Amino acid sequence: MTDTPAEREAESTWTRLRRRKVVQWGLVYVAAAWGFLQGLEYVTESFQLPHQAQRPLWVGLDAGQAGPADRYSAGGAVRKGGGR
Numbered sequence: 001m002t003d004t005p006a007e008r009e010a011e012s013t014w015t016r017l018r019r020r021k022v023v024q025w026g027l028v029y030v031a032a033a034w035g036f037l038q039g040l041e042y043v044t045e046s047f048q049l050p051h052q053a054q055r056p057l058w059v060g061l062d063a064g065q066a067g068p069a070d071r072y073s074a075g076g077a078v079r080k081g082g083g084r
Contacts, residue, residue, distance in 0.1 A: 033061045 017023055040054060 029064070033064075037061070 011019075037054075037058070040057060043049070044051065044054060
C-alpha cells in the first residue's frame with residue numbers, strides 16, 4: 001500500500017471496511033451460517049430431536065459473527081505476521 005497515514009485518516013469508515021474486505025467476509029459468514037442452520041433444521045426434523053438442541057448452535061453462530069468485526073472496530077489495521 002502506498003497511501004500515507006494522513007490519507008488513511010481521511011478515508012471513511014465504509015472505505016476502510018471495504019479495503020479490508022470485512023463486508024465480503026461478513027456476507028460469506030452469514031451465507032454459510034444460514035446454510036448450516038438449514039441443514040440443522042432438516043436433521044432435527046428428520047431425527048425428531050428437540051428444538052433445545054438447536055439453541056446452543058444459534059448462540060454460537062451469533063457469537064462467531066460478532067468476533068471478526070470486533071477486530072476492526074479498534075481503528076487499527078490488522079496485519080499479517082503478528083501485527084508488526
